[in-house]
Structure formats: structure tokens, C-alpha cells
Amino acid sequence: MTAQTAGGLAGVVAGETGISTVGKAGVGLTYRGYDIRELAERAGFEEVAHLLVHGTLPTAGELDAYRTTLASARELPAALEAVLLALPPAASVMDVLRTAVSALGAIEPEPGFREQERVADRLLALLPSMLGWWRHFSASGERSATATEEGSTARHLLRLFSGADPDPLLVRALDATLVLYAEHEFNASTFAARVAASTRSDLHSAVVAAIGTLKGPLHGGANEAAMELMLRFDGPDDAERGVLDLLARQQRVMGFGHRVYRNGDPRSDIIKPWARRLEESRGDARTFRIAERIEEVMRRERGLFPNLDFYTALVYRDCGIPVPYFTPLFVVSRTAGWAAHVVEQRATDRLIRPAALYTGPEPRPFVPLADRDRSA
């Protein structure tokens, strides 16, 4: 890498945003100026989605109306069910969501940018239904109903996964993860969404680009990888040996480190107590003790700390969410942030098209096909 380029665009200011600050000195993580610690403690996901997509914290009346809007838009269109029925039941759930959002863009195309917030709300309402529907279909080969009674996104999700009225403690814990995942400035998937939006493309295309980007294990896929890692070990001592071995082999330990935060992820400090509480309420906190030992080893050996994905994995496990649905839950939440960035990017109406530093061969004469010889 040369002085003129930054590996992975680290530290490069790639645009302006009024949506969030990440790791800003003296300010930390904020969504439209509100501290994440207060939002996670005192607001639910719908309030945060309203703040991101519509720009303001809702009044009590607006929140009621917003919840009703989302709840009444949860039923999957028949044409979308038909697309999902054609997918192999063993498909990756992220591939299913990416395909479903793409299909929705063809079934219910965005009518124009003036409707963008309504289209974003429709996506926020449908994504949990897509997950619940897919879970049922992939297990049984049967379709299922997706419309539910009123209720928060977290409650709706838990009902879809458990088929029963969920424990209010689990609803609150899941809701906290949705608040924490909702927005994070110019992360890779949000940047992908903004690049797509900058070409004046539609919202569904921007979200498809974002889902494809979030899927990778260095980004959203880390929560699934973190859970798989914790489940590999019998106890804390075994975990310590295993992690030391991974580090000795120069492997990355998923759920640790962050491009922007270098001294700790404030979201991890919020979600870890939830993980502890849920694990202890199971009466078997062995996996939590394994997680804490991994945290200790990573801090001691590499000075690395857990990011949001690490302890969130435990919360999802305790909510009864199967591991392949962890990253898709991140999609449900982050769609609020992606949509906010698409709206903001569209307002600037400026194509994102950076330059590259060329490192290829000097100009050279064309070699005719008959004269090309690899063995020479």
C-alpha cells in the first residue's frame, strides 16, 4: 500500500452523514445525536427505525401508528411465496433474503423516490416474515401464514420462531440487539447500499447490494461464526487452548476486533449483561463462561476486545434462534440504517465513483493470437 492509498479505505472520509457517529471522541456512538446507551435502554426498535427512516423519534401517537403500519404490512405477497418455493430448502438464509428482496423489487417496484420511506417500512415489515416463512418451509416443505396480530418486530420474530407467546424478557433482549444493530455509519454494507443508491437505482437494489456485503464473515457473518466457535469447546480451559491454537496458526477469531473501534465496542458493553442474564436464567451458564474466557484470552494475547457480534450470538441462541438465522436478524435491523443512508445519499445526488492507483503493466504492444506461447 502506498501513501496515496489506504488499505480497505481505512480512515478515508468517503462522504458526509447526519445519521450516526461511530467512535467520535467525547461522543461515541450516536444515532441522529442520541447516545446508543440511552436508545438501547429506553427505546425500542420501532422508535429507532422511525428515528432513522423518518428522521425523528416518534411521539406516542406516531409510534402507535408506526407499529400498526408495520404490523399490517407483514403478509408475504403470493408472488413472493412462489419465488421462495422455488429455492432449495438447504439454501443459505442470507441467499434467501437477498433473493426475496430482489424479487420484491420486481413484484412491488419502488414507484418513485417520493415513496422511499413507505418502501423502507414495507421492507422492515416483510423481512421478519420472510425469515419465519422460510424457517417453516425449509423444515417442513409447507407454506405458513405470516400475518400476525399487533406487536413489536422482536415479538413478531420470536412468535414466528417459537410458535408461542414469547417470554417478555426474551422480547426485550432481542429488541435490544435490533436497536444496537440498526445503524453504524459507513460500514461495508451501508457503503455498498450508498454506492448503489448514488447511481439513482431503486431502494431494493441498494438493500440487495447491502445484504450480499453483510453476508461475509468479516462483517455480519461474524455472529454465526462466533457462536460456532463457542459451541466447539467443552469448557473455559478447553476454549483457552483452542483460541491460543487459532492465534498460533494466525487465524482470526470471529466476533473480535473492529475497523473503527480500537479500544472497545460500546455495543458489546450493552449486550454482554443481556447475554449473562439470559444464560444465567437458563440455569446453565457454561457457554457464557466459555465466552468470557475467550474474551480474556483475546484481550491478554492480542489486545483485542469483543465486538457486538460476539455476545449477541449468545442472546440469539437463548432466544431460540437457530444459528443460520443470526446474520439474517442483523439484516432485519440494519435495513433501517441502510434505508436512512439511501435517503441521505439520494439527497446529495452525487455518483460515488472513486479513483484507483494503477499498479499493472506498462503500455505494451498487442500480441496476435497465433503468436501467444505460454511455455516460452
Ligand code: COA
Ligand atoms: N482475530 C485475530 N486477529 C485479529 C482479529 C481477530 N478477530 N482482528 C484483527 N486481528 C489482527 C489482524 O490479523 C492484524 O494482525 P497483523 O497486524 O499481525 O496482521 C491486526 O489484528 C490488526 O488488524 P487489522 O487488519 O488492522 O484489522 P481490520 O481493521 O482490517 O479488521 C476486522 C477489522 C473487523 C475485519 C477484524 O478485526 C476481523 O477480521 N475481525 C473478525 C471478524 C469480525 O468479528 N467481524 C465483525 C466486525 S463488527
